[in-house]
Amino acid sequence: MQLEYFQLIDRIVDLNLGDKTITVEAQVPQTHTIFEGHFPGFPIMPGVLLTEAMAQSSGWLLLGVMKFERMPFLAMIKEAKMRGFVSPGQLLTIEAKIEHEGSGFAVTSAKARVGTELKCSADLTFRHIAFPDPKLRVFMDAMANKIGFPLQTILQ
Amino acid sequence: MSATFDQIANIIAETCDIPRDTIKPESHAIDDLGIDSLDFLDIAFAIDKAFGIKMPLEKWTQEVNDGKATTEQYFVLKNLADRIDELVAAKNASAGTAS
Numbered sequence: 001m002q003l004e005y006f007q008l009i010d011r012i013v014d015l016n017l018g019d020k021t022i023t024v025e026a027q028v029p030q031t032h033t034i035f036e037g038h039f040p041g042f043p044i045m046p047g048v049l050l051t052e053a054m055a056q057s058s059g060w061l062l063l064g065v066m067k068f069e070r071m072p073f074l075a076m077i078k079e080a081k082m083r084g085f086v087s088p089g090q091l092l093t094i095e096a097k098i099e100h101e102g103s104g105f106a107v108t109s110a111k112a113r114v115g116t117e118l119k120c121s122a123d124l125t126f127r128h129i130a131f132p133d134p135k136l137r138v139f140m141d142a143m144a145n146k147i148g149f150p151l152q153t154i155l156q
Numbered sequence: 157m158s159a160t161f162d163q164i165a166n167i168i169a170e171t172c173d174i175p176r177d178t179i180k181p182e183s184h185a186i187d188d189l190g191i192d193s194l195d196f197l198d199i200a201f202a203i204d205k206a207f208g209i210k211m212p213l214e215k216w217t218q219e220v221n222d223g224k225a226t227t228e229q230y231f232v233l234k235n236l237a238d239r240i241d242e243l244v245a246a247k248n249a250s251a252g253t254a255s
């Protein structure tokens with residue numbers, strides 16, 4: 001994770017465009033200023049960041065399904081449940097699935113675990129639009145490369 | 157009043173917390189019921205699921221923006237019900253052709 005840049009996903013473990021599922025990993029840093037305030041003596045990942053991690057996981061899945069032709073933006077969060085504490089240094093495994101592909105929007109469900117323990121889950125709705133700026137597309141391509149997005153899957 | 161309208165009205169009432177008895181076939185989803193674009197996403201999701209269709213919201217929006225259609229054609233509920241009936245009929249016809 002690079003929390004300063006709001007980049008929460010470290011690597012894509014599995015992307016299945018047929019089943020419309022993705023599994024990613026996100027390594028929570030051992031130390032970070034966030035943990036100095038959240039909370040002194042009891043550092044835990046903020047729920048908003050866990051939710052963002054689930055959203056980014058879903059976003060990569062949607063980018064793949066849409067062949068990087070459109071960019072998803074988080075529009076709605078439902079049923080967000082923080083089921084357990086996530087501590088510094090823990091490795092999150094996040095799974096997301098597309099539940100519905102509408103016209104200009106999509107709905108996903110996502111879950112994050114540490115080991116086998118379910119830590120959080122949410123249902124997320126995204127609007128998607130054509131890339132509003134070429135710079136964003138270039139950036140997403142670079143990020144895709146960095147986190148091991150299997151670009152060959154969208155060429156098939 | 158069509159069964160489709162009733163189903164849409166129930167979805168809107170539940171999704172947007174609008175009293176069911178205020179939702180009429182002549183109601184305009186935006187102008188009369190005050191439904192915004194985000195709430196309409198939720199409604200579209202529920203309608204897509206309930207009827208097994210994909211409402212072409214982007215196409216409709218483009219038609220309105222281009223002056224080729226009015227919002228009334230898609231967002232007055234009795235008209236929306238007609239559009240949904242057309243989409244369901246097209247889906248069923250397509251399924252019949254495929255089988």
